[in-house]
Amino acid sequence: MRFAEASLQIVASAYASVPDARPERSLRLTQQRLRIRAYIEEPLRDPDLTPQSIAEELHITRGYMHRLFPGDSESPARYILRRRLEEAHRALSDSMQAERSITRIAFDQGFNSLPHFCRVFRAHYGITPRDLQRRSAAARITRAPKVPCSR
Secondary structure: OHHHHHHHHHHHHHHHOOOOOOHHHHHHHHHHHHHHHHHHHOOOOOOOOOHHHHHHHHOOOHHHHHHOOOOOOOOHHHHHHHHHHHHHHHHHHOHHHOOOOHHHHHHHOOOOOHHHHHHHHHHHHOOOHHHHHHHHHHHHHHHOOOOOOOO
16 A cells, blocks of 8 residues: 555656646545545456446445546546456466356456457457467467476
8 A cells, every 4th residue: 555655646746846736636536546446456356346336335426436537547437347358368368267168257257248248358459268268278288398208
């Protein structure tokens, strides 16, 4: 947590040099964004996790939460989707999870529709989940240590 606070102080001091910027307000908004993102990580795999449920849990309005993510930064819904995709990508690439089905991995990451998962995964990574899983398996085979034959 100290790292997050130090990071926020650096951001706030950078804004202090901007004319008419209010670093204390900027720091508070940044802290709120970090609080929302930190909260999302725990129930990330819950398919019922939505911006509305986050707002209710954090006792803020959904509109206020969306205003914390202005401009081209990620909305809370996009952040949830990106994090779920990252975790699914990690699982599909993990040799310890090679026997798990794509459906199981998708559902374990909070997706509740396999076609939707496959569509957004391909749009995000430019490869289908099945192709990633196959490539990861092929890479593991080629990297397997050579065991000398004993006679």
